[in-house]
Amino acid sequence: MHSTVTPDRLTGRSWAVLLVLCGAIFLEGIDVSMMGVALPSIRAELGLSTSELQWVVSAYVLSYGGFVLLGGRAADLFGRRRMFVTWLIVFLVFSGLGGFATEGWVLILARFVTGVAAAFMTPAGLSIITTSYPEGPQRNKALLVYAGTAAAGFSLGMVAGGLLTAIDWRWVFFAPVVMSALILAGALTLLPREAAPDARDRGAGLADVDLGGAISLTAAMLLLVATVVRAPDVPVTQTVGTAIAGLVLLAAFVAIERRVSAPLIRLGILRSGSLVRANLGAFLLVGSFAGFQFIGVLYLQELRSWTELQTGLALMVIGIDSILAPTLTPWLVKRFGNSRVVFGGFAFAAAGYALFLPLSTDWSYPAMLPSLILLGLAFSLAYGPLTIAATDGISEQEQGLASGVLTTSFQFGSASGLAVVAAVLAARDELTVDGFRSALLVPLGAAALGLLVSWPGRHRSVSE
Structure with a gap:
C-alpha cells in the first residue's frame, strides 16, 4: 500500500481497506457496550447476582487483555491478514453461541472465547494500519479515524444495546454475528494477501509463541x-x-x-516514556468509563425502573465522540500536541463524573445531560491521541507488540474499573442512591489520576 498512497492523502482503495479494519474495531467496541445495557435483562432471566453479572463483561475483557499480546505477536509471525480473518470467524461463531445460552456459565464461557478471538483479531487489524500507512500525517489520520470509530462503537453500542434488548437481550449477541459476516466478506475481498510461510518458517514461528x-x-x-x-x-x-x-x-x-527467546513483551520496549504514559492513560480512561457505564445502567434500570430503550436513548449523547473524534481531534492534535489534548480529555471526564454525584431517585434527565456530554467530549479527545502516542516511534517489526500492549491496557483497565465498582456496590445489601454515589468515586478517582499522568508540563509526547 505504500506505493499507492501520496504523502498527504489516502487513495480510494486505502480508504476501503481502512473501512474494513474500522468495521472490526467498531464491532469490538459495540459488542462490549451493548452488553453493558443488556446486563439487567440478562440478570433477570439467568438469575445472576451483581458480582456474577460483572463477569459477563469481565470474562470477555480479561481473556481479550490476557491474550492480546500473543495476538499481536502472532500477527507479526504468521501474517496479519491470516490472523485477522481466522479469528474474525471464531468471533462470529462464539458470539452466536452466547445468544443461545440458557445458563450463566455457558454465557460467561462464550464471552471468554469471544474475547480470545478479539485478542487475535484486533492487534492484527491495527498492525495492518501501522505497517501499511507511512509514519506521519497519513498514519496519524488513519489511526485517528480508526480510534474514532472504536470510540463511536463503544458509545453508540449503548443505544443499539437498548434497542435490541427491548426486543430480546439475545439479539445483543446475534447482531454482531451479522456484522462479523459483512466484515469478513470485505476482508476476504480487500485486505492484501501475504506470502504464506514455508514449513521451516511455520516451525520457527510456533517455537516463538510464548x-x-x-x-x-x-x-x-x-x-x-x-x-x-x-x-x-x-x-x-x-x-x-x-x-x-x-x-x-x-x-x-x-x-x-x-x-524465552521470543517474549510476548520485550521488556525493553517499556523504556519508552510515551508508551508507558499512553498505556497508563488508556488503563485509566477506559477503566473509569466502564465503571461509570455499569453504575449508570444499574442506576437507570434497577433504581429508576427505566426501560432498556430509555436507558440506551439517554446515554446516546455520549456518541458525540463519533463525530468529533475524526473531525475536531486531528486539528487539536496538530495545533496543541497529543499530551495537551489527552489532558483536556481527562479534565472533561473528571468534571463529568463529578457532576453525576448529586444523583437521586427523582433526578431529571436534563440534570444528567451535562455529565454525558462531557464524557462524550472526553472520549473524543483522549482515545485517539493515546493510540498515536502508544505506537509513535516504535519500529515496524514491533508495531503488533505495541498495539497489543495498548489493547491489554484498555481491557485490563475496563475489567479493573468494573471489578472495583461491582465490589463497592456488592458491599451494600441492596442498590441505593448512597451506594451509587460511593461507586462513582471510583471513576472520578481514576480520571483524577489520568490528569496527573497526562499533565502537559511533565513531558512532551513524541508527536510534539
Whole structure:
C-alpha cells in the first residue's frame, strides 16, 4: 500500500481497506457496550447476582487483555491478514453461541472465547494500519479515524444495546454475528494477501509463541479481578490469598518474558516514556468509563425502573465522540500536541463524573445531560491521541507488540474499573442512591489520576 498512497492523502482503495479494519474495531467496541445495557435483562432471566453479572463483561475483557499480546505477536509471525480473518470467524461463531445460552456459565464461557478471538483479531487489524500507512500525517489520520470509530462503537453500542434488548437481550449477541459476516466478506475481498510461510518458517514461528506468558498473564488478571470482586463476600484470608497468588503469577510472567527467546513483551520496549504514559492513560480512561457505564445502567434500570430503550436513548449523547473524534481531534492534535489534548480529555471526564454525584431517585434527565456530554467530549479527545502516542516511534517489526500492549491496557483497565465498582456496590445489601454515589468515586478517582499522568508540563509526547 505504500506505493499507492501520496504523502498527504489516502487513495480510494486505502480508504476501503481502512473501512474494513474500522468495521472490526467498531464491532469490538459495540459488542462490549451493548452488553453493558443488556446486563439487567440478562440478570433477570439467568438469575445472576451483581458480582456474577460483572463477569459477563469481565470474562470477555480479561481473556481479550490476557491474550492480546500473543495476538499481536502472532500477527507479526504468521501474517496479519491470516490472523485477522481466522479469528474474525471464531468471533462470529462464539458470539452466536452466547445468544443461545440458557445458563450463566455457558454465557460467561462464550464471552471468554469471544474475547480470545478479539485478542487475535484486533492487534492484527491495527498492525495492518501501522505497517501499511507511512509514519506521519497519513498514519496519524488513519489511526485517528480508526480510534474514532472504536470510540463511536463503544458509545453508540449503548443505544443499539437498548434497542435490541427491548426486543430480546439475545439479539445483543446475534447482531454482531451479522456484522462479523459483512466484515469478513470485505476482508476476504480487500485486505492484501501475504506470502504464506514455508514449513521451516511455520516451525520457527510456533517455537516463538510464548503460550506460557499468555496463560500466566491471563490467570494473574483473572485472580486479581476476582480478588476485588469477591472481597465483600469472602473472608479476609481468602482475599489476601488470591491477591498473593495473582501477584505471584505476575512475577512468573515477568520471569518467563526474561527467559524465552521470543517474549510476548520485550521488556525493553517499556523504556519508552510515551508508551508507558499512553498505556497508563488508556488503563485509566477506559477503566473509569466502564465503571461509570455499569453504575449508570444499574442506576437507570434497577433504581429508576427505566426501560432498556430509555436507558440506551439517554446515554446516546455520549456518541458525540463519533463525530468529533475524526473531525475536531486531528486539528487539536496538530495545533496543541497529543499530551495537551489527552489532558483536556481527562479534565472533561473528571468534571463529568463529578457532576453525576448529586444523583437521586427523582433526578431529571436534563440534570444528567451535562455529565454525558462531557464524557462524550472526553472520549473524543483522549482515545485517539493515546493510540498515536502508544505506537509513535516504535519500529515496524514491533508495531503488533505495541498495539497489543495498548489493547491489554484498555481491557485490563475496563475489567479493573468494573471489578472495583461491582465490589463497592456488592458491599451494600441492596442498590441505593448512597451506594451509587460511593461507586462513582471510583471513576472520578481514576480520571483524577489520568490528569496527573497526562499533565502537559511533565513531558512532551513524541508527536510534539
